[in-house]
Structures are given as C-alpha cells and as structure tokens.
Amino acid sequence: MTSPAVTLAGAARTGDRRALGRLLTEIEARTSTGRAALADMYPSAGSAHLVGVTGPPGSGKSTLVAALASRVRKQGRTVAVLAIDPSSPITGGAILGDRVRMQAHAGDAGVFIRSMAARGHAGGLALATLDAATVLDACGFDMVVIETVGTGQGEVAIASLAATTVVVQPPGLGDEVQALKAGLLEVADIVVVTKADVPGADQAAGALRAMLTVGAQHDRMAGDRPRPTRPEVLLVSAVEGTGVAELLAAIDRRAPGAAGDRRDAARFRDQALVRAETQLLGLVEERVRTRMQSGEARSRLNVEAQAVAAHEADPHAAADRLLDLLMGKNGE
Amino acid sequence: MPDRPIKVLIAKPGLDGHDRGAKVLARGLRDEGFEVIYTGIRQTPEMIVSAAVEEDVDVVGLSILSGAHLTLLPRITGLMRDQGMTDVLVTAGGIIPDEDVPVLREAGVAAVFGPGTSIGQVADYLRANARPRGT
Numbered sequence: 001m002t003s004p005a006v007t008l009a010g011a012a013r014t015g016d017r018r019a020l021g022r023l024l025t026e027i028e029a030r031t032s033t034g035r036a037a038l039a040d041m042y043p044s045a046g047s048a049h050l051v052g053v054t055g056p057p058g059s060g061k062s063t064l065v066a067a068l069a070s071r072v073r074k075q076g077r078t079v080a081v082l083a084i085d086p087s088s089p090i091t092g093g094a095i096l097g098d099r100v101r102m103q104a105h106a107g108d109a110g111v112f113i114r115s116m117a118a119r120g121h122a123g124g125l126a127l128a129t130l131d132a133a134t135v136l137d138a139c140g141f142d143m144v145v146i147e148t149v150g151t152g153q154g155e156v157a158i159a160s161l162a163a164t165t166v167v168v169q170p171p172g173l174g175d176e177v178q179a180l181k182a183g184l185l186e187v188a189d190i191v192v193v194t195k196a197d198v199p200g201a202d203q204a205a206g207a208l209r210a211m212l213t214v215g216a217q218h219d220r221m222a223g224d225r226p227r228p229t230r231p232e233v234l235l236v237s238a239v240e241g242t243g244v245a246e247l248l249a250a251i252d253r254r255a256p257g258a259a260g261d262r263r264d265a266a267r268f269r270d271q272a273l274v275r276a277e278t279q280l281l282g283l284v285e286e287r288v289r290t291r292m293q294s295g296e297a298r299s300r301l302n303v304e305a306q307a308v309a310a311h312e313a314d315p316h317a318a319a320d321r322l323l324d325l326l327m328g329k330n331g332e
Numbered sequence: 333m334p335d336r337p338i339k340v341l342i343a344k345p346g347l348d349g350h351d352r353g354a355k356v357l358a359r360g361l362r363d364e365g366f367e368v369i370y371t372g373i374r375q376t377p378e379m380i381v382s383a384a385v386e387e388d389v390d391v392v393g394l395s396i397l398s399g400a401h402l403t404l405l406p407r408i409t410g411l412m413r414d415q416g417m418t419d420v421l422v423t424a425g426g427i428i429p430d431e432d433v434p435v436l437r438e439a440g441v442a443a444v445f446g447p448g449t450s451i452g453q454v455a456d457y458l459r460a461n462a463r464p465r466g467t
Contacts, residue, residue: 018415021388029336092337093362099383100372106379114386117337117367 005036013041013139017112020139024114027135028128038131041138046272048080048137048144049255052158054124054184055168057150060194060238062101064168064247065147067238069102069111071248072143078110080136083147084126087117094118098147112136123157124148127286130161130279143251151184159187160278163271164254166190166247167231171204179211188231190250196237209233291326300325337367338462340391343380344373345408348398353425357393360451366458377404381411389420390462394441396426402435409440419463425449 008026011019026034053061065081072079083098096115105111114132121127125148136144148158159165167188179185191212193205216230232250236243256268292301304322307313342358344351351373358368369387371380384392392412394405401424409422424436425445433444442461445454 017385018388018417021386025339025388087367088362088365091363091365093365094337094367095358095362096367096369096387099369099387103371103375103379103383106376106382112386113383115369119337 003033003036005033006040008033009037009040009138012037012135013044015109015139017109020112020135021114023135024132027131028116028119028126030128034131038134041135045134045137047256048133048141049164049251050133050137050162051143051145051251052148052162052165053145053168054148054151054155054158054165055192055194056152056170056173059150059168059170061147061150061168062098063238064192064194064236064244065098065145066102066104067236067241067244068145068248068251069105071244073105073108073110075248077142078140079143079145080112080114080139080141081145081147082114082116082129082132082136084116084118084124084129084149086149087119089120092119112139112141118149124151124155125157125161127282130275130282133161153181153183156184156187157278160274163256163268164189164251166192166251168192168194169204169208170194171198171201173204179208185212185231187229189229189254190247191231191233192243192247193233193235194238196235196243197240201235201237205233205235288323288326292322297322297325337365338391338458339367339369339387339389340393340458341369341371341380341384341387341389342393342395343371343375343383344395345375345377345380345404346396346398346400347374348396349373350397351395353397354395357395357425357451357454361455361458364451364455366455377407377411380408381415381417384412384417384420385415391421391423391458394422394424394426396424396428399427401426401428402432405436405441406439413440421458421462423454423457425454 008019008023012023023037027038053065055061062083069079069081085094085096085098087094094117096117098115099113102113116126116129118126129146133144133146146158146162165188167184169191171193191208193201195201212231234243234247234250236247291297301322304313304318308315308318340361342354344354358370361368369389371383396404405424412420422441423443423445424441428444428446436444443457
C-alpha cells in the first residue's frame with residue numbers, strides 16, 4: 001500500500017527537500033494526503049527539541065533564530081525553522097519576511113526553513129504549526145525552532161506547544177512595571193534581551209532579572225499552587241555574535257534527556273501530556289468550526305446569527321442549540 | 333482546498349539593491365490575497381531556488397534592474413528544471429529591453445512585466461496561470 005501520502009512521507013524522510021516542502025503544503029492546507037502522511041510519521045516523531053521563540057515585532061526574533069541555527073550547525077547538529085507571520089484579516093494575503101534574515105543558510109542540507117502564514121489563527125501560531133513541527137521532527141531534525149508572529153503580552157499558546165519557550169525582549173520597550181505584568185513573560189523558560197550592543201540593554205536585562213525573580217523564595221513553599229516559571233535572562237547581540245553560545249547552552253540544558261534525572265523525565269512527560277491535550281482541544285475546535293460551515297449546520301448558524309444580531313435570541317442559548325445540532329441532539 | 337492562497341516568492345537576484353519595486357509588488361500582492369515570501373536583495377540563483385523548494389511556492393517572481401537578467405534568470409530557471417520544478421510559474425519584472433524578452437521566454441520565464449504594469453495586471457496573470465495544487 002503505497003498511497004501518495006506514504007510515498008511523499010518516505011521521500012521527505014530520506015532527505016528529499018522538495019518532497020518535504022510539498023508535504024508541508026499538504027499539512028498546511030489540511031488535505032487528506034497531509035493527514036495520512038502525518039498519521040504515518042507521527043510514531044517516529046518525538047525526539048526533536050521543539051523550541052519556541054516569541055516576542056514583539058522587530059525585536060530581533062528572526063535574526064536571533066538565524067544566529068542560533070548557525071551555532072547549532074557548527075556543532076554538527078541539524079535544525080528546522082518554522083517562521084510564522086500574520087495573514088491579513090481583510091484579504092487573507094500575507095507578507096512572509098522572516099527568511100530575509102536567514103538566507104545565509106541557503107544550500108545547507110542541515111537547515112530547513114519554512115514560512116507559514118497564520119491564516120486567521122490567533123495566538124501567534126498557524127493552525128497547522130504543530131503538525132508541521134511533527135513532520136520536521138519525524139524527518140530527523142535535531143531541533144525544530146518555531147518563530148511566532150510578533151507578539152505582545154498575552155500570546156502564550158507557544159508555551160504549551162514548545163518544550164522550551166524563549167521570549168525575546170528588545171531594550172527600550174518599557175520600564176520595570178512591564179516586567180511585573182502577567183502573561184507572556186510568565187511562560188518563558190529563557191528570556192533573551194536582544195540588541196545587547198545597543199545602549200540600555202544592560203539595564204533592561206537587569207530590570208527583567210530583578211522583577212522576574214520577585215517571590216522566587218516562596219516557590220518551594222507554594223505546594224501545589226501554580227507558580228510562574230523563573231526564566232534565565234540572557235543578553236544577546238546577534239550582530240556581534242555575543243551571547244548566542246550561552247543561549248544555545250541554556251536551550252540544550254532543557255532538551256529532552258539532557259540532565260537525565262528523574263525530575264526531568266517527569267517534567268517532559270507532563271509537558272507532553274499538556275501538549276497533547278492542548279492539541280486535541282484545538283483539533284476538536286477546528287472540526288466543530290469546519291462542520292458548522294456546511295449543510296444544515298450552516299443554515300442553522302445563519303438563522304441563529306440573525307436572531308442574535310436582532311437581540312431576539314441570547315448568544316449562549318443559541319450556541320448551545322448549535323452544539324446540540326452538531327452532536328445529534330436535535331431535540332426534535 | 334481550492335481557496336488556498338497562491339504562494340509567491342519575490343526575489344532579487346544579483347547585485348542591484350533597488351528593491352522598491354519588489355517591495356511595492358509584494359505589498360500589492362498581499363492586498364490581492366497572495367501569500368508573499370520576500371527574501372531581500374543580493375540573492376544568488378542557488379539561494380532563490382533553495383527558498384522556492386523549501387517554501388514550495390506556486391510562483392517565483394524575479395525583480396532585476398541591474399542588466400544581468402540574461403545571465404541570472406536562465407541560471408535560475410535551469411536550476412529549477414534540475415529540481416523538477418517545471419510546474420512552478422516564473423515571472424520577471426524590472427528594466428528588461430523588449431528584445432531580451434523572447435530570450436527569457438525561451439529560457440522558461442513565462443512573463444516579463446515592465447515599467448507601468450499595474451499590480452492588478454500582475455495579480456490577474458498569476459491567478460490565471462499559477463498551478464492549482466494542494467487539493
């Protein structure tokens with residue numbers, strides 16, 4: 001049984017870059033070929049270190065990822081990059097410009113870079129990001145770096161997907177109060193202050209270090225209460241090449257099986273479980289959306305939307321009725 | 333998925349740094365609903381083809397104002413042929429004399445858009461001629 005999906009998956013796994021590029025298109029477009037290939041490849045994925053890189057637009061994510069990739073290659077390891085940029089909510093079009101910073105790696109078989117448009121998905125990622133990462137993982141890349149859309153304070157989805165989350169903070173964005181706020185910084189495993197060659201970078205790193213460690217002495221006494229992560233804060237200048245080796249070392253310390261102790265293994269199991277649950281919830285949501293767009297559900301959605309818009313039905317009750325319809329509880 | 337956006341690589345081969353046209357076109361195609369990958373200036377043919385392979389684009393749009401189009405563009409289409417990318421549409425734009433157009437067409441460049449071409453014209457051409465895929 002050599003379906004086109006299995007042929008494509010097989011070719012991608014043996015290093016055929018065109019096949020891999022094509023396969024990622026199938027994955028992105030949510031085709032049946034893409035799904036069959038993913039099903040074929042899923043069992044052999046799971047050994048790559050998934051690293052998320054997020055931070056504000058223009059903070060230096062792409063430049064940092066390119067520098068990181070060079071470092072990984074120097075050590076003889078391979079790396080794949082998924083670089084996500086936003087889609088227009090108006091036209092669906094997109095400018096995918098992250099490659100501009102990464103073109104030095106062209107022609108190196110140990111690096112594979114793929115841009116992805118978010119295609120209407122919120123949270124800084126595309127719907128198919130995790131599936132695409134799984135494919136790259138199954139193709140044997142040692143590290144898969146996911147660069148999110150430029151994010152602000154609240155796009156924490158990457159943390160439930162990546163094994164290690166790097167939050168990039170350029171200098172000059174705000175005072176210590178910004179570092180006190182809840183959200184993105186709370187889920188960072190590593191915080192990188194980029195543009196370390198720019199005046200003010202030291203102070204920014206200092207402020208982040210001070211504020212992110214507030215309350216750290218209470219972590220041990222917190223018991224089962226959830227606590228924010230206590231990230232390392234690193235200064236990096238990708239232009240001058242300083243701090244990149246330290247960043248890679250910090251990332252590697254968090255790689256699956258790096259320390260090899262039992263607590264580590266437990267952490268990875270927990271993470272994998274959280275990741276799987278998040279992924280499943282996302283896929284269920286996607287399926288609900290898709291089913292709502294066709295057949296009887298579509299016309300009932302129109303009817304309910306009109307009633308809600310006219311304030312004749314309340315939105316929560318209407319949503320319940322639509323869900324009942326999807327689940328076959330028509331009540332008729 | 334017939335509604336999948338058309339993916340276009342906009343690249344500048346060679347040594348000229350005049351990227352205003354490429355950027356304006358990239359932005360214009362974005363507004364026309366295309367997904368545009370922009371790779372910046374001073375790209376070698378190898379870099380461009382490598383990006384086209386990894387991104388699995390439907391169209392490669394080459395912007396060139398240096399006068400080296402008769403050398404660089406056939407090299408790019410040649411590398412693409414080597415990769416079996418015969419289903420990818422290649423177009424060019426920039427300062428390209430009329431008498432060079434047949435030579436480029438012979439080399440596999442499907443269309444040459446000179447000065448004065450509107451973004452709408454380019455978008456319509458790409459919609460009509462880019463391969464439909466991912467179904």
